[in-house]
Amino acid sequence: MVTLKKFKSGLLRLDDRILKGKLKSFYTRRIKYWRKAYVLTQDLYFPPHTASNKNIRMGPEGELLAIGGDWEPERIILAYKNGIYPVVFRDQPILWWTSERHCVMYPKDVHIPKNMRALIRQDKFKLTADKAFYEVVNACSETRKEYTWLTDEQVQAFHKLYDLGFAHSVEVWQDEKLVGGLFGISFGSYFHGESMFARVSHTSKLAYIGLSIRLAEMNFDIMDCGIWPTEHMKSLGAVVISRDEFLEILDKSKEAPEVIADWGALFENWDLKQAVQNHLDGLTTKMEGALT
Structure with a gap:
């Protein structure tokens, strides 16, 4: 366990000093949310609200519904017309949220x-x-x-x-x-x-x-x-x-x-x-x- 912690710590230092955060960026964009929410494709489609992952939340209200996609106007308007809200954090894919309360x-x-x-x-x-x-x-x-x-x-x-x-x-x-x-x-x-x-x-x-x-x-x-x-x-x-x-x-x-x-x-x-x-x-x- 100690060895694993040292390895992770060393890897983070390497990423920070030499790779300029590329490893962290790859992890958050490609691995962190893998199989944890619907991955959007080029199709203009969102899953139903009931398909949200209630275990991944933003605050007490937000429930992760989908990840990925783009910032094209058609997708954004489709989202708002269905009560879905996009949020993006540094080095992460677009996250689309729903909630049981508005x-x-x-x-x-x-x-x-x-x-x-x-x-x-x-x-x-x-x-x-x-x-x-x-x-x-x-x-x-x-x-x-x-x-x-x-x-x-x-x-x-x-x-x-x-x-x-x-x-x-x-x-x-x-x-x-x-x-x-x-x-x-x-x-x-x-x-x-x-x-x-x-x-x-x-x-x-x-x-x-x-x-x-x-x-x-x-x-x-x-x-x-x-x-x-x-x-x-x-x-x-x-x-x-x-x-x-x-x-x-x-x-x-x-x-x-x-x-x-x-x-x-x-x-x-x-x-x-x-x-x-x-x-x-x-x-x-x-x-x-x-x-x-």
Whole structure:
């Protein structure tokens, strides 16, 4: 046993110093997940959710469904239309995940904390959509580098999706400077929030709240927060539902006609402060009606 440990230790040192991590890369790409999940081929196909490997998890929720494949737009959209999420780590194949629970936001139910209401009343920020998509993606990538988030391949994939009209960004501006935002994937009446960033405190929340209210006005069915719920998203009104419930909503929303004809005009001639007040008034009326 000691000899085996010394051998492994020596091999790792050799790989690190001389082979520059090639052995580790080969192991994680070719051996680590062998026979542990469905291996994707060139065919545009994903196995059913029930085929996931529950023993390989990401956090308490994620279950490994498939490995491999590519970042082509057709495969990514097929995945999202089936409630499957791609993640990639350094020197590993693309991993495709499912879960028995999903975190979602119903746009009409977005919660606006008091500090955000005060920030919005200051009227210091401007919202736009699809005006600086590449800059938003780059900013999100920069804030996640320590987690190998948004590799170069992923960034290029999102650029392609943007060119095809599937990916969109929301920007927050202050004095003509980009200070926050988010981007995600949308089709029908569905939006999946991919990532967000803030260079000024709370501006990522501002982008999310503004988008939620705007989508609620346009009767969007759902904002998908993925399968890794966070307290941050829950504080804004996101809830966790079962996979069956999620897939039922997803099937409805992906078959809906495109709700937004021009994302670039999403916030034009739109007053965030007034929209927030209308949203709060609507929630008050709803609560009063429930009590009578």
